[in-house]
Amino acid sequence: MKTREELRASLRAIDRKSYPAYKSLAGSWSFGTYTLNIEHVQGDPFAAPSRLSVAVDAKPAGFPSGCYGTPWNRTALEDYLLRRFARQAAHFSHQAKGSGKSGVLAVNCPGQEVLERTSCEVRGGRVTLRFEAGFPANGRTINARELERILFDFIPACVDQSLLYANTPKEELSQVMALAEDRHFIREELEKRGLAAFVADGSVLPRESGASDRPMKGAVPFRAPEPMAVTLELPHRGPLRGMGIRRGITLIAGGGYHGKSTLLKALERGVYDHIAGDGREYVITDSTAVKIRAEDGRKVTGTDVSLFINHLPSGRDTTRFSTLDASGSTSQAANIVEALEAGSRLLLMDEDTSATNFMVRDELMQAVISRDQEPITPFLERAVDLYRRAGVSLILVVGSCGAYFHIADRVIQMDAYHTKDITDTAKAALAGHPAPSLSAPGFSLPEGERSIDLSGTSQMRKNYRGDGFRQERLRVKRFGKTTFTVGDRELDLRYLEQLVDGEQTQALAYMVRYARENLAGLSVKKVVEHLQGRIAAQGLGSISGERDIPPGLALPRVQEIYACFNRY
Numbered sequence: 001m002k003t004r005e006e007l008r009a010s011l012r013a014i015d016r017k018s019y020p021a022y023k024s025l026a027g028s029w030s031f032g033t034y035t036l037n038i039e040h041v042q043g044d045p046f047a048a049p050s051r052l053s054v055a056v057d058a059k060p061a062g063f064p065s066g067c068y069g070t071p072w073n074r075t076a077l078e079d080y081l082l083r084r085f086a087r088q089a090a091h092f093s094h095q096a097k098g099s100g101k102s103g104v105l106a107v108n109c110p111g112q113e114v115l116e117r118t119s120c121e122v123r124g125g126r127v128t129l130r131f132e133a134g135f136p137a138n139g140r141t142i143n144a145r146e147l148e149r150i151l152f153d154f155i156p157a158c159v160d161q162s163l164l165y166a167n168t169p170k171e172e173l174s175q176v177m178a179l180a181e182d183r184h185f186i187r188e189e190l191e192k193r194g195l196a197a198f199v200a201d202g203s204v205l206p207r208e209s210g211a212s213d214r215p216m217k218g219a220v221p222f223r224a225p226e227p228m229a230v231t232l233e234l235p236h237r238g239p240l241r242g243m244g245i246r247r248g249i250t251l252i253a254g255g256g257y258h259g260k261s262t263l264l265k266a267l268e269r270g271v272y273d274h275i276a277g278d279g280r281e282y283v284i285t286d287s288t289a290v291k292i293r294a295e296d297g298r299k300v301t302g303t304d305v306s307l308f309i310n311h312l313p314s315g316r317d318t319t320r321f322s323t324l325d326a327s328g329s330t331s332q333a334a335n336i337v338e339a340l341e342a343g344s345r346l347l348l349m350d351e352d353t354s355a356t357n358f359m360v361r362d363e364l365m366q367a368v369i370s371r372d373q374e375p376i377t378p379f380l381e382r383a384v385d386l387y388r389r390a391g392v393s394l395i396l397v398v399g400s401c402g403a404y405f406h407i408a409d410r411v412i413q414m415d416a417y418h419t420k421d422i423t424d425t426a427k428a429a430l431a432g433h434p435a436p437s438l439s440a441p442g443f444s445l446p447e448g449e450r451s452i453d454l455s456g457t458s459q460m461r462k463n464y465r466g467d468g469f470r471q472e473r474l475r476v477k478r479f480g481k482t483t484f485t486v487g488d489r490e491l492d493l494r495y496l497e498q499l500v501d502g503e504q505t506q507a508l509a510y511m512v513r514y515a516r517e518n519l520a521g522l523s524v525k526k527v528v529e530h531l532q533g534r535i536a537a538q539g540l541g542s543i544s545g546e547r548d549i550p551p552g553l554a555l556p557r558v559q560e561i562y563a564c565f566n567r568y
Helices: 004-014 019-025 071-092 144-162 170-193 260-269 328-341 363-368 383-390 402-406 423-432 502-518 524-538 540-544 558-566
Strands: 027-030 035-040 050-056 120-123 126-133 195-200 207-209 212-215 229-234 238-246 249-253 283-285 290-292 300-303 321-323 346-350 393-397 410-415 418-421 460-464 469-473 476-479 483-486 489-492
Touching: 004 019, 004 027, 004 144, 050 144, 071 120, 071 126, 071 144, 071 170, 170 195, 170 229, 170 283, 195 229, 195 260, 195 393, 249 260, 249 383, 249 402, 260 283, 260 346, 260 393, 260 410, 290 328, 300 328, 300 558, 321 328, 328 558, 383 393, 402 423, 410 423, 476 502, 483 502, 502 524, 502 540, 502 558, 524 540, 524 558
Parallel strands: 249 393, 249 410, 290 346, 346 393
Antiparallel strands: 027 035, 035 050, 050 126, 120 126, 195 238, 195 283, 207 212, 229 238, 300 321, 410 418, 460 469, 476 483, 483 489
16 A cells, blocks of 8 residues: 555646646555545546545544444434534635635535445444545646645544544544433333333424424424323433324324424434434434335236225226336335335324325215225225234324224323324214224235346447447435436436435435346345345445445335335
8 A cells, every 4th residue: 555645746736737637646554643544536627526535444433332332323423524524614614725626625414313424434443434535726827735735634633533543532423322212212112011112301302494404493392292202211311202103003193393203203203323413312212114105107016906996897806916106005005015025013104195095985985885896995994903813003184084083092182282192082073973884804914025127228228439339337426315316217216205315315326227237037025135135244334346445325124125125
């Protein structure tokens, strides 16, 4: 490995040369306490910035093993270090001057959720942090003096202040570790106590705006209704009171704009850990929970929807149902079945985003159109069996459909963002309202494994370079948080509401490419299991297939990985 002084000499040798001469700097350079890796040099000062990483070995990094000895502590530490480095980099960004993106110094800064990311990895105490730097130029002429400031002044300062335990605020780091351990404790308590979710008193659930995920200032703090209150004795924080939602069927009712969907949204995001100050640090939901909605127009391939849809007029087999353009009811049925295949034990639903004819058929409709003339078995008639026979709980927001009160174990009312338990009131009101059909025959969960068809595209594409055709990797491109392309094929994931970060979408895109190149012919389950095994053994970056690990990947849940391939 070359030394920092050799790097300085190389820089001065290419000063004022044409910009492509920067390519000669690619490689690894020793800076004593850390190694600087220049992994990809931009070809032009106006192109995407160069990709770099720093790797600090365990001894100089100095973090106690207790900070990374468990998966939840390690991810919390990585997230903390990444945010510290991001603040330092923002201070130095653009201080080096030049054309185009000259002087950029940045990392992929996380949002409110704490996710495993390739931007910062801690393995065996060694810290690796990946970032971008805009190599300076005047026009398209190298300005090596300005890059020297970045490499020898700015980056060392970022490393010293953010990646070394000796310079880390110990009390701040201790609080990060305590929060991670307390949250993990709550997740274990959910299982022990038969809870689907926990919302701590004092939580701030409303967000700043539709475009911001930060907590709303002046929002009504959450407080658990007494009948649903539980107190947990956390390892670090001590006693914490909050609302425990028991497994079973729970309804969230109330008038419009009173906070029903806000509570459900917080529960959706409760599958992830959140940073301190987010307001949802102690909103903890069963990690397998899936938000289910109608998804008109989605592609469905080989899914057994017979639990909900049967006896189609066309005679089509609904045990292996496929369509390029699913209706609202069919898509919602497929989403539920596929969530069960992905291991979900909790379904989150909102009446507003559900297909009406899938959710319920009222008494008059049942009298006019008999069961044998209706292919759809309403979800109302399957929900109880899903819980009692398959262990799948439901949290449902209702605003106009009272039929679900008949099967509810618990009814929560949101009243101007205040939470009330109105179970007894709702049950008392049922006396004057005859129950609709609440069960249906033929309950049977899908069996077997569905294959995924990855054929029809070559693993590599041929590209003419002037001296003949060469094989190239399929190109991956992401558009925002919801859409990506692999080669010439596009996938739209806008209705996967628990995808919270564009870097998760980027990771899914790489997973699809990896599967196309290596896993053709396997079932969806086998594809997902292979990807999980590879990530566990070799890290998230291994699914990219790149020599140098891309910085902008975040780990999606297994539920979103299944959902991605199910829509492929």
